[in-house]
Amino acid sequence: MQPNDVQPFKQQVQAEVDRLAPDLLATSRFLHANPEMAYEEHRAAERLTAVLEQHGFAVARGVAGLPTAFTARAGSGRPRIAFLAEYDALPGLGHACGHNLIGTASLGAALAVKALLDRVPAEILVVGCPAEEKGGGKIPLVEAGVFAGTDAAMLVHPSNRTEMVKLALGMREIRVEYFGKASHAAATPDQGINALDAVVLAYTGISTLRQQVRPDARIHGIITHGGQAPNIIPEYAAARFYVRALDLEYLEELSRRVVACFEAAAQATGCRLKITPAGCDYHPYKPAYGLAELFQRNLEFLGEVVDQGPVDRELGSTDVGNVSQAIPTIQPMLQISPREVTCHMAAFAEAAVSDAGHRGMLLAAKAMAMTAVDLVTDPTSLARVADEFHGRA
Ligand SMILES: [Zn+2]
Ligand SMILES: [Zn+2]
Secondary structure, three states: OOHHHHHHHHHHHHHHHHHHHHHHHHHHHHHHHOOOOOOOOHHHHHHHHHHHHHOOOEEEEOHHHOOOOEEEEEEOOOOEEEEEEEOOOEOOOEOOOOHHHHHHHHHHHHHHHHOOOOOOOOEEEEEEEOOOOOOOOHHHHHHOOOOOOOOEEEOOEEEOOOEOOOOOOEEEEEEEEEEOEOOEOOOOHHHOEOHHHHHHHHHHHHHHHHOOOOOOOEEEEEEEEOOOOOOEOOOEEEEEEEEEEOOHHHHHHHHHHHHHHHHHHHHHHOOEEEEEEOOOOEOOOOOOHHHHHHHHHHHHHOOOOOOOOOOOOOOOOOOHHHHHHHOOEEOOEEEOOOOOOOOOOHHHHHHOOOHHHHHHHHHHHHHHHHHHHHHHHOHHHHHHHHHHHOOOO
């Protein structure tokens, strides 16, 4: 298909999003008014799947053993394009991360592209991803193979700036416990084995290690148990640490060096050490620049200005990283709030239901749908995205 032939399809998906706008706004408002925490997003999942079913999508609920995860499919074959819906909220702050907008924008994009499927062979997949804020719901979805055979995945996150590629750090949690021996801290300290000393030594060792790590890496932790009373040598102490890095290999290396600090402290104090890996790793975000470029072109066509200037180095971690290591994935940021209002602030929850928020949501739905049009109508674009992902570009 020539670029000129693609334009009518792009116009059609834009018109579809406009036509669906009242329903999309109502869905976004519903999610916003009923904030649900990680893995408790029953009403959100019900609402989104109900709309998808109304529009003829085949819905599967409880995917990967997660009650509030779902998939919805329309069409068949390849390319298969996934839109990721997030819909969990934050304790005490409601939708201060704007996931009501993420879920609804992905819904809108999927509904819009579905309208083309009688003329364009493709499969549209909506993946309902619970628990982004806590628990990493996409990790079991990736492990269950939900994304296998999918050519690209997209979602748009509301933000205080518009940028196409925002890196995210891989993250591993390490839980550590030290077992020593209690004794009277004044009368018989020589009879005790001090577990708190072990945690403090480990903490100090890790603090020293920090000076020798790459600038993007992060290691941070808390002491969760440090003894019972000042006059008892602590027989038990415990801590939780997060290790973060921009690539998986370095995450492994750093984790080994952090564990060495824990082991050294055990050796020095004579405590017994127990290390518990705390579940699954968050993977670093692997950028899909080619896909981001397609999205940017569509977004700019719609009149949005992409922020220039220094790349945002305020990095966190997200389970989108795990999807991005499996298939080409983008999560562009779209500005809905002033610079000083960042996500996880109370004011961001207001932005997430404001006119600016809803304008951003509709824009995101359109730009994602138009990017899907690029991929399903132009084999060259699709191949470029795949080649880049597999390191062939
Ligand atoms: Zn968040
Ligand atoms: Zn978020």
